[in-house]
Amino acid sequence: MIDLFRDVLIKNGLLTGFAVVGGLTWFSYLISDRLTRGRVHGSAIAVLAGLVLAYIGGVFAEGKNGIADVPIFAGIGLMGGAMLRDFAIVATAFGASFEDLKKSGLPVVVSLFAGVIGSFLCGAITAVAFGYTDAISIATLGAGTVTYIVGPVTGAALGASSDVIALSIAAGLIKAILVMIATPMVAKQIGLDNPRSAMIFGGAMGTNSGVAAGLAATDPKLVPYGVMAATFYTGLGCLLAPSVLYLATRLVFPPI
Amino acid sequence: MIIYGVALLALCCLAGLIIGEGLGLLLGVKANVGGVGFAMLLLIFLTGWLYRNGRFKPLSSGGIAFWSGMYLPIVVAMAAQQNVVGALKGGPLAIIAGVSGVALSFALVPVIARIGRAKTREIKPAPHAVLEDRK
Numbered sequence: 342m343i344d345l346f347r348d349v350l351i352k353n354g355l356l357t358g359f360a361v362v363g364g365l366t367w368f369s370y371l372i373s374d375r376l377t378r379g380r381v382h383g384s385a386i387a388v389l390a391g392l393v394l395a396y397i398g399g400v401f402a403e404g405k406n407g408i409a410d411v412p413i414f415a416g417i418g419l420m421g422g423a424m425l426r427d428f429a430i431v432a433t434a435f436g437a438s439f440e441d442l443k444k445s446g447l448p449v450v451v452s453l454f455a456g457v458i459g460s461f462l463c464g465a466i467t468a469v470a471f472g473y474t475d476a477i478s479i480a481t482l483g484a485g486t487v488t489y490i491v492g493p494v495t496g497a498a499l500g501a502s503s504d505v506i507a508l509s510i511a512a513g514l515i516k517a518i519l520v521m522i523a524t525p526m527v528a529k530q531i532g533l534d535n536p537r538s539a540m541i542f543g544g545a546m547g548t549n550s551g552v553a554a555g556l557a558a559t560d561p562k563l564v565p566y567g568v569m570a571a572t573f574y575t576g577l578g579c580l581l582a583p584s585v586l587y588l589a590t591r592l593v594f595p596p597i
Numbered sequence: 598m599i600i601y602g603v604a605l606l607a608l609c610c611l612a613g614l615i616i617g618e619g620l621g622l623l624l625g626v627k628a629n630v631g632g633v634g635f636a637m638l639l640l641i642f643l644t645g646w647l648y649r650n651g652r653f654k655p656l657s658s659g660g661i662a663f664w665s666g667m668y669l670p671i672v673v674a675m676a677a678q679q680n681v682v683g684a685l686k687g688g689p690l691a692i693i694a695g696v697s698g699v700a701l702s703f704a705l706v707p708v709i710a711r712i713g714r715a716k717t718r719e720i721k722p723a724p725h726a727v728l729e730d731r732k
Contacts, residue, residue, distance in 0.1 A: 362670045362677075384669050391676030399682035409678035421674030427633050429671045431610045432664035434637035435644060448712045455705050460698040467694040482690070486698040493675060494633055498617070507679035508691055514676075515695030523699065531706040538710050545702045545709065576637040584620070 347413060354416025361417060365390050385518050385551070388489065392511065405503045423497055430490055434576055448537070449570050452544030457578050460486045460547070461586050464512055476591040478505045483590070484582035485509020486516060488548045491578035498583040517551035524555025533559060536566040543567030547574030602660025605647075609639040 350357045369390050370383030377386075395407025404410030409418030419425070464486025468479045481501040485492025485508065492509030495501075501509075524533070524542075532538050533556075543552045543566065552571040617632020644661070647653040 358674055359670075362674050365673060366670055387669065387673045388676050391673040392679065394677040395679045396682055398677070407678040414677075417674045418678050421671055421676070421678050425667075425671050426675050427614065427636070428606065428610050429664050429668040430633055431613065431636040431640055432606055432661050433668050434640050435606075435658075435661045435665050448709050451712060452705065452709045455709060456702050459701045459705060463697040463701055464694040467690055467697060470693075471690045482694060485691075486694045489676075490672065493679075498621075498632070503679060510676055510679055511691035512694040512698070515692055516698050519695060519699045523703070527703055531703060532710055533706070538706065541709050542706050545705045546699075547702075576633070579633040579637070580635070 350413045351415070355419050356416065357413060358416035358418075358420035361414065362391075362420065365394070385514065385521060388510075388514055388517075392507070392514070395507070426493070430494070430575065430579075434573075449540045449544045452541040453547075453570065453574055453577050456545035456547050456574060457487050457581055458586070459545075460516070461578075461582060464509075465590060467512075474594055476587065476594045476596065477501050479594060480582065480587040480590045481505050481509050482512060483586065484578065485512040487513070487578040487582060488575055489513025489517065490575050491582050494579050495582040495587070499587060513548065517548040520546050520548055520551030520555045522555075524551075525559045528559045539566040540570040543570030544574060547571050547578065598654075599656055599660040599663075601654075602657035602662075603664070604660075605643065605657070606640065606661050606664060609643060610636045612636065613639055 366383070366387045369387035373379055373383035373386050398404075398406075398408030398411050398414065402408075402410035406418060408414045409421075461480075461483040463483075465479050465483035467486075468482035473479050473482065477496075477499045478501055480499060481492060481496040482505065484495035485506075489510045490513070492513050493506050496506035496509055528534070531542070533542055539556060542556070546552050546555070546567075548571065552567045556567045613636020614632040616635045640661075644653060644658075
């Protein structure tokens with residue numbers, strides 16, 4: 342009987358993946374609502390739950406692919422694999438209009454570049470401080486500090502090791518959670534009370550979930566402006582991190 | 598047709614990744630250079646262009662919006678297959694990197710807001726792509 346269940350779940354791995362991740366997401370939003378009263382966004386908790394699942398999988402299966410090394414959860418590997426990941430991330434750009442970004446003026450473009458490059462530097466400098474000396478790992482950790490999307494995209498493009506990629510996701514996750522919690526607290530000090538500064542904020546922060554949740558807790562009317570600028574951030578990060586920023590990193594830390 | 602949107606998204610994705618691979622070859626980097634970013638730009642320009650020409654129907658947009666909505670679950674699945682056990686050995690690194698990144702970005706907002714303090718203009722998302730469920 343149990344074998345029958347197992348067989349079906351393994352044979353239809355991708356469907357099992359959808360069901361498991363769906364359940365995990367539901368549970369995460371429940372926790373977000375009940376335990377944090379919506380302050381920590383469900384999406385951040387869901388990603389955190391994913392990392393916890395990966396940890397559990399890593400302990401039990403003793404592999405490098407987290408929960409995907411457990412046979413009945415192998416479908417999660419396909420669902421979160423490179424192909425569908427790139428596909429879905431590209432789809433998020435849908436909804437951002439280049440004309441609108443241009444209309445919002447120079448400051449938002451400046452904030453996008455300053456945000457991506459500044460965060461990359463913070464992550465890269467931290468990586469160096471912790472003893473990393475190869476450009477691929479440094480750039481991946483810098484990219485992870487940009488957002489938890491840019492980290493794995495950069496890491497996969499450059500061929501970084503899985504633990505460095507996981508670390509880069511963790512850095513981006515900490516950033517997203519912190520943006521959610523801290524935004525309402527610092528909103529006054531940084532003048533976050535109009536669409537223009539909301540767009541600059543979205544451009545500088547970039548983490549979609551962080552910006553959406555942070556602004557929602559500050560003033561829900563500001564959310565679309567911030568999120569719209571933030572949609573460009575991941576794209577810009579995916580464009581800059583594995584290319585210009587990686588090459589710059591490689592100049593400072595040449596391959597041996 | 599929903600498949601038109603999905604196909605357009607797939608074409609943008611493939612084209613972007615091909616450009617990225619090509620750029621990687623050109624630059625001599627053994628990597629896909631910015632492929633996802635190029636794909637995003639392509640998607641933004643193509644959907645905008647199709648919409649202006651009245652060729653972009655709501656159902657086609659549904660094919661893209663679905664995958665856009667699947668972004669979070671896919672990111673969760675991606676997180677669930679990372680080598681977290683290996684990463685935890687470097688715990689403080691992630692925290693310091695994340696915290697410093699946020700602190701710097703917060704500090705940037707008021708500085709940049711001073712640039713060309715123009716009057717706020719009304720900004721709306723592209724009409725064919727309502728920003729929904731972008732959490």
